[in-house]
Amino acid sequence: MSPDTPGGSPMDPALEAEIEAALANVSMADIQEVPAAPTRGARAEKEGRVVQIRGEEVLVEFGPRISGVCPLAAFDEPPALGSKHSFTIERRDLDDDMLILSRKGAVSKAKWSDVAQGQIIEAMCTGTNKGGLEMEVSGHKAFMPAGQVDLRHIPDLSDFVGKKFPCEIMELDKQRGRMVLSRKSVLHAERKEKRDALMATLQPGQSFDGVVTSVQQYGVFVDIGGVDGLVHVSDMAWERVKNPGDLVKEGDAVRVQVLKVDMDQDPPRIGLGMKQLVSDPFTAAAGELKEGEIVSGTVTRLAAFGAFVKLAEGIEGLVHISEMAHKRIARPNQVVREGEVVQVKVLSIDSDTKRISLSIKQTTEGPKGSGGGQSTRADDPALRKLRARFGGGGDLKGGLG
Numbered sequence: 001m002s003p004d005t006p007g008g009s010p011m012d013p014a015l016e017a018e019i020e021a022a023l024a025n026v027s028m029a030d031i032q033e034v035p036a037a038p039t040r041g042a043r044a045e046k047e048g049r050v051v052q053i054r055g056e057e058v059l060v061e062f063g064p065r066i067s068g069v070c071p072l073a074a075f076d077e078p079p080a081l082g083s084k085h086s087f088t089i090e091r092r093d094l095d096d097d098m099l100i101l102s103r104k105g106a107v108s109k110a111k112w113s114d115v116a117q118g119q120i121i122e123a124m125c126t127g128t129n130k131g132g133l134e135m136e137v138s139g140h141k142a143f144m145p146a147g148q149v150d151l152r153h154i155p156d157l158s159d160f161v162g163k164k165f166p167c168e169i170m171e172l173d174k175q176r177g178r179m180v181l182s183r184k185s186v187l188h189a190e191r192k193e194k195r196d197a198l199m200a201t202l203q204p205g206q207s208f209d210g211v212v213t214s215v216q217q218y219g220v221f222v223d224i225g226g227v228d229g230l231v232h233v234s235d236m237a238w239e240r241v242k243n244p245g246d247l248v249k250e251g252d253a254v255r256v257q258v259l260k261v262d263m264d265q266d267p268p269r270i271g272l273g274m275k276q277l278v279s280d281p282f283t284a285a286a287g288e289l290k291e292g293e294i295v296s297g298t299v300t301r302l303a304a305f306g307a308f309v310k311l312a313e314g315i316e317g318l319v320h321i322s323e324m325a326h327k328r329i330a331r332p333n334q335v336v337r338e339g340e341v342v343q344v345k346v347l348s349i350d351s352d353t354k355r356i357s358l359s360i361k362q363t364t365e366g367p368k369g370s371g372g373g374q375s376t377r378a379d380d381p382a383l384r385k386l387r388a389r390f391g392g393g394g395d396l397k398g399g400l401g
Contacts, residue, residue, distance in 0.1 A: 015148075015170070047086050048101075050079045060087060060101060068099030075103070091116050115179075117172040123181055125160040133160055135167070135181055148182040151191065152213070194226030199268065202227075204258050207277060212252045215245050222256050222272055229270030231256060238275050238282065238314040240300075281314030282354050289356070291346050294363050299340045302332045309344055309358055317356030319344060326366040335360065 048060035048068065058079060060068045070087055072078065079085060087101040102120065115121060115137065123142060127134040132146040144167065146157060171180040210222035210229075219232040231254075233241050241247060248254060260271040289295070289311070297309035297317070306320040324335045336342055344358040 045086055045088055047084055049084050050081055052081070053078055060085075060099075062099075066099070068101040070101035070103060090119055115169060115172065117169050119169050120166055120186060121169060122164055123167045124164050125162065127161060128157045133157060137179065137181075140179070142179040142181050144181045144183065148180075148184045151184060151187050191226045196226075198225050198227055202258060202261055202270070204260055206258045208256055208258070210254055210256050210272075212248050212250055212254060215248065215250060217244070220244050220248055222254060224256065224258075224270075224272070227268075227270065229256070229258070229272040231272045231274055235259065235271075235273035235275055238278070238280055240316070281312065282351075285312040285315040286349055286351060286354075286356070289346055289349060291348060294343055294345050296341060297344050297358070299336050299338050299342060301338060302336070304331075307332045307336050309342060311344075311356070315356070317344065317346070317358040319358045319360050323347070323357075323359035323361055326361050326364075 046062055048062045050058055051061045051067075052059040053072065056072045058070045058072050058075070060070055062068065068087065068089070085103065087103060090100045090102050092099055100116070121137060123144075124136045125133050125144075126136050126141075131143075133144040133149060135142040135144050146154070148170070149157060149160065165183060166186045167181040167183050168185045169179060170182045170185070171178070173179075208224040210224040212220050213223050213228055214221040217233075219230050219236065221228045221230055233244055236244060236247055254274060255277055256272040256274055257276045258270065259273045259276070260269075262269040262271075295311060297311045300308050300310045300316060302308075304321075306318050306324065308316050308318055310316050319332075319336075321329065321332055324332060329335060342360055343363045344360055345362045347357040347359050347362075349356050
């Protein structure tokens with residue numbers, strides 16, 4: 001396929017390749033010939049004055065010698081003569097020397113004779129094929145590549161069959177006899193408009209309803225209305241989260257709070273939080289715990305320095321390895337295993353750091369002569385080595401030298 005369309009500007013090579021690949025499975029005989037397309041480019045906004053309503057058309061004047069025509073359907077109700085409105089200039093009709101107009105946000109129910117490349121029209125999805133969607137515009141067939149259906153990959157395109165939605169005419173080629181549409185470009189423009197409006201007022205502390213767009217090991221991305229922000233795994237829940245996918249999946253609706261906005265980055269980086277919108281369980285649970293009491297808990301994970309024990313939802317405490325047994329141990333798994341329910345004694349509660357120190361060995365009496373559960377000097381391996389070296393079997397006495 002040539003990168004140039006008749007009467008149009010060069011297309012983006014990546015889009016051209018996508019269209020070519022998608023149309024490989026579509027019969028050209030199934031796509032009607034259409035009028036040659038005008039030049040496609042950025043559409044200008046201009047304010048004009050309504051001077052006449054003629055049937056289904058509204059005549060607009062921009063100046064003494066500049067006039068245009070806009071579909072009456074683009075207005076919620078017929079505009080008053082003399083009223084001023086903003087219009088989008090779609091193209092110029094060279095035969096009548098009139099500007100063809102539309103209104104921002106309005107979707108044309110296009111007549112086939114009026115459709116033009118770059119125009120936003122309403123189209124009906126009539127079916128699917130391997131390459132994308134089979135569409136219909138004013139009784140004529142058109143095509144939408146799968147990659148142009150949405151901003152993200154849609155695994156099941158059959159959900160669109162029988163539905164009408166706004167599309168942009170990406171390619172209108174009489175010689176090749178086809179019209180290619182894009183819903184993605186319309187969504188992208190809408191998203192940009194929402195993003196610009198949101199970023200103008202976005203600040204930490206605001207809360208939004210959003211949709212999860214991506215789940216990663218380090219957190220999830222949430223669309224809060226035209227812009228994505230990251231909820232780091234540490235801000236998803238008050239309890240420790242190993243896998244973000246255990247809490248949410250793509251497409252889930254979530255409530256988030258804006259934690260930070262970094263406008264120095266391009267695009268701006270937005271930090272979001274989920275746990276900040278629910279009460280911290282530590283505050284409530286810690287208030288019910290008392291230092292010195294013995295409670296039940298479940299071992300959640302083991303580390304070289306000890307074991308973490310879940311006391312309540314969102315509340316964990318640490319049993320240091322020195323507080324696991326009355327005798328010296330090398331590894332925590334010599335005493336407990338993950339998932340095991342154990343009795344622990346609350347040694348201390350630090351509300352500022354949200355740390356709770358626990359003990360397993362202090363829930364039971366130590367061996368006789370252990371000094372209330374503490375290791376005796378006789379049991380110390382280092383002392384046993386000294387006695388073996390210097391002999392005597394009794395307690396070592398005296399100082400150095």
